[in-house]
Amino acid sequence: MKATNKPRPNIRVKLPAIGTVALEVLELPSLSLPPGGVGPSQTVSVYISESYESILTVVSEATLAEDGKLDFKQLVNKYGFDVKQYDVVTEDGYILTLFHVPGTLDPVLLFHGIADSSDTFVIRGNTSLIITLAKLGYNLWIGNSRGNLYGRRHVSLNPDTDKKFWDYSFHEVGYYDLAATIDFVCDKTEQDSISVIAHSQGTTAGFVLASTRTEYNEKIKVFIALAPIAFFNHLSPVLFRLFKQVQPSVSFLSQWGMKKFCETMAQLRI
Structure with a gap:
């Protein structure tokens, strides 16, 4: 109407x-x-x-609340901790932002879920996982996957004009992004292995990495999987009902563009 x-x-x-x-x-x-x-x-x-x-x-x-207007570094600073920023370059050319909140204890890598970013671990302020672990003294490294707010760079592809930039799935996130991030942290901390805390699709990336590049099992000391996603067997009826409910949204995304949807979700921290 x-x-x-x-x-x-x-x-x-x-x-x-x-x-x-x-x-x-x-x-x-x-x-x-x-x-x-x-x-x-x-x-x-x-x-x-x-x-x-x-x-x-x-x-x-x-x-939007006050914290919603701040980026990762500003949020961590607001809640009392210093943060450093690095670039991690994957084997297939994606440039990912990696944040470091220094601490005296063992290094811990945090890796976010789908349509998310490193912000997810700090947006709860003093009760967030990053601030809680930082207060305990852990040496924190917070990664980002390709395509999100902190992962829109590539050595040769432009995310605004090259569709190939967006041609990936959770497989590449695990095989390339998580692998490169772990290597970077191990090198910087001079450790043979580190602990990893992953959420949702971040856990899927971990399972992909551990099963396809088995040498990384030696580089992960402890893998803590929050809301893990590993198997999709026997989900057809559920997926069918879900599709019927979101069909208008799916039609809209096909017109508007999945790339633009992913960009907006990253900006809104959804």
């Missing part, structure tokens, strides 16, 4: 990890409203097709 000059109800758009915020209906070019319309106090689900970027901007500005 297109917007008209008739009185419009308040439309509230809910996005993951951002919350619900009211938006002016007349700013939205395409809405899917229930048959018969809605009352002024009702909340409806909205499918936005053309102005998704502007919606994200409005929602972000309306709900």
